[in-house]
Amino acid sequence: MPAQPTQWQLQPAAAVPDWLIELVRAYVPDSQGQRSGQFAAQLLWQRGWRDSTGSSLRDRDAILKFLDFTQYSPASAFCFGQEMEWACDRIRQALRNQEKVAIWGDFDADGITATAVLWEGLGHWFERGDGPDQRLTYYIPNRLTESHGLSLAGLAKLQAWGADLIITCDTGSTDGELIREAKTMGMDTIVTDHHSLPPERPDVVAIINPRSLEPDHPLADLSGVAVAYKLIEALHQGATDGPAELLNRLLPLVAIGLIADLVALRGDCRYLAQVGLRELQTLTQHPQQRPGVAYLLERCQRSGDRPTDISFGIGPRINAVSRIQGDARLCVELLTSRDAARCKDLVNQVELLNTRRKALQRDLERQVKAKLANTDLSTTGAIVLWETGWPVGVLGLVAGQIAREYGKPTVLLSLDEAVVDTFKGDLGGSRGRDRPALARGSARSVNNLNFYPILESQRHLLSGFGGHPFAAGMSLPIENLDLFAQGINQALRAQALSLDQTPPIQADLIVTVADLGQPLFRELKLLEPCGMGNPVPKLLLQNCRLENAANFNIKDWRGGKVRYIKTIFELKDDSSTTAFPGLWWGHYRDELPEGLADVIGELDFNTQRKQYEFRLVAVRPAATVQAREEQVDWILDWRRQRPEQRSAQGAEQCSDQFAQQLRSPQIARSPSPSPPSPRHHGSPAPAMVRLWPLDRSGPGQRSPPGPGLFQRRNRCPDHLGNAVGHRQVFESDGGVGGDRPSRSQAGSGSEAGPGAVVGVGWRGDRGPRVWAVLSGGGGEDWAIRGSWGRGGRGSVPPGAAGSAVSAAVF
Secondary structure: OOOOOOOEEEEOOOOOOOOHHHHOOOOOOOOOOOOOHHHHHHHHHHHHOOOOOOOOOOOOHHHHHHOHHHHOOOHHHHHHHHHHHHHHHHHHHHHHHOOOOOEEEOOHHHHHHHHHHHHHHHHHOEEOOOOOOEEEEEEEEOOOOOOOOOHHHHHHHHHHOOOOOEEEEEEOOOOOOHHHHHHOOOOOOEOOOOOOOOOOOOOEEEEEEEEHHOOOOOOOOOOHHHHHHHHHHHHHHHHOOOEHHHHHHHHHHHHHHHOOOOOOOHHHHHHHHHHHHHHHHHHHHHHHHHHHHHHHHHHHHHOOOOOEEEEEHHHHHHHHHHHHHOOOOOHHHHHHOOHHHHHHHHHHHHHHEEEEEEEHHHHHHHHHHHHHHOOOOOOOOEEEEEEEEEOOOHHHHHHHHHHHHOOOOOOEEEEEOOOOOOOOOOOOOOOOOOOEEEEEEEEEEEOHHHOOOHOOOOHHOOOEEEEEOOOOEEEEEHHHHHHHHHHHHHHHOOOOOOOOOOOOOOOEEEOOOOOOOHHHHHHHHHOOOEOOOOOOOOEEEOOOOOOOEEEEEEOOOOOOEEEEEEEEEEOOOOOOHHHHHEEEEEOOHHHHOOEEEEEEEEEEEEOOOOOOEEEEEEEEEEEHHHHHHOOOOOOEOOOOOOOOHHHHHHHHHHOHHHHHHHHHHHHHHOOOOOOOOHHHHHHOHHHHHEOOOOOOOOOOOOOOOOOOOOOEEEEHHHHHHHHHOOEEEOOOOOOOOOOOOOHHHHHHOOOOOOEEEEEEOOOOOOOOOOEEEEEEOOEEEOOOOOOOHHHHOOOOOOOOOOOOOOOOEO
């Protein structure tokens, strides 16, 4: 199970100016009612999105550019400077001299669409095909036997075909050594990519990479397909014989790659995604323009007008091909062919592979969780697991699931001693025959942690490596696995990164069941396309009921069951007499709480059922939320009283809810009651802090309370008070003996906890120590910084061996 309960956070409501509501209302279709536009305006205002120039969205012009792509002016392709000019000149030289050009692509959705863009864009001038008389071809590595980037095996094939110029897309920036090797083989290289740049410029004709631009440049976030599109755009601007509609025809491919990849959709990225979605949805009415994409939308039961049609429909299907069979060349044919019959056959193949991918992903997830159940994660910063025969193609998907659920960066690796590594080839000439057996796998980060430098610090143990700040692929000799796992965790500790990376679930708006439906959906759609830096709005509904729940396996396009569970239910509350349909992927109905609940989710439209529905993200019983609303600003000092006196005093002074707990035999007997239930971010101060007799000499022995305990009440530091809504933190002044942390140390253990917890910990001969900190939000984990166990987080059940707790809160 995950290391700790996930916290919930609610964005503080902001007073939205009337002019902004009016501006947004003008873009909401069929605006009706006084509240129309208010939800979208609130999201814009509280998020404070910025446009590509860095000016605040509180600027009306910037808001217009954000909402309406017709108001946005895209940047010129020649913002890349001389590199773009050199690339265009070299391609025109190849055209004049009848040279052969090879596209080197990649096997994920961004790389596939980038390959397709160059294949079509350059195909206007170069005759396409693999035959000896053709002048344009493409090469895509096999995901299961090769890896991202150039390889000697691939270069040898292109040399045999007679390539004079290689143009990479979505890869190549860090392949300097192999680029030099290609040059010795008689092939020049142009790199178009968006991954990390090397310290020194490679020996290329040109390298077009948005990482070379300023971070706030409108082109700085382009993905691989968008960079490839900009190259075709630059060539088109200087051409006199290019069809005017060429660039528009490529836009659906650009949208697919952009949204499927991990890039921030701002600046030109947002613009290209918006215009690409506009072109994509026209394919359902005009399938002959791009039949492969039209059939994909039909099989996904999507219309193509929303980014989720790509992220949950087209994108996973394209990626499934290389994940299951390795060779992804058929995807380029599917995206670019005009042969409807051939495209329909290819879509059927893709659908079967995607069904197989879902089954493998589910099986691997179970295996990984079984391993984690027997693993101590308390002192582990990153999860690093390996096993023989794990399917390489789905390692990244499952690593992402595990990272999100367990709150830790995750690396999953597959061992197969029978496979000879062809990650980069062997420049020494042995071609990999004598190489050691390798582990190959994927890494995924969590909570906006840039994991790339951590992995790069272990490059000396790797035989191949590359990727994004939040996702990477690698291979390494099997004998280096233990050193690699240790090195990852040491690098995390060296950077003083928290070992507890579980991100809170962020709710943006509080709504009711009555608010759900078409009007709200149309408002929230104004923020699309959503992605990195612009997340899908999360809606919080309180005190609602989830009824008529049923779970079942989903079915593939042939009607066969796929081992992937979804639960459907009806959402009700007091705001409406009509229930609203809901959906929870990957969960069973038994996981839904009985009675009133609070839920966080997203509003979506099901094109298959032609209905709006609530896609559940998180749920918990409403009672835990109601408890946070109780507020009593006093302390019960029970340090000199017998248990029966404590219960009597508590019954007189506490509310009915706490009186019932105080009468509990378990609490009356135990000096360390159960921890509090989880509460929302922004909750009031805790209902009660109980001061228990201090333990000075060890477990089971009592001593008089020391002087000075809780003599002071200190204001909660502003940055913590703002985060948790808790007004006061109680500190010891050291009168008990032991080291008292500073305020920052006291608060650092939990930015998500709702109240003060005071504990005295015993550890060997080091004596008792007193802390006043914020609790970790309930469960068994209490944020007692510097205490025993769990890497700085103390578990404080009654009678814990080697420790004693002297105060608690609930």
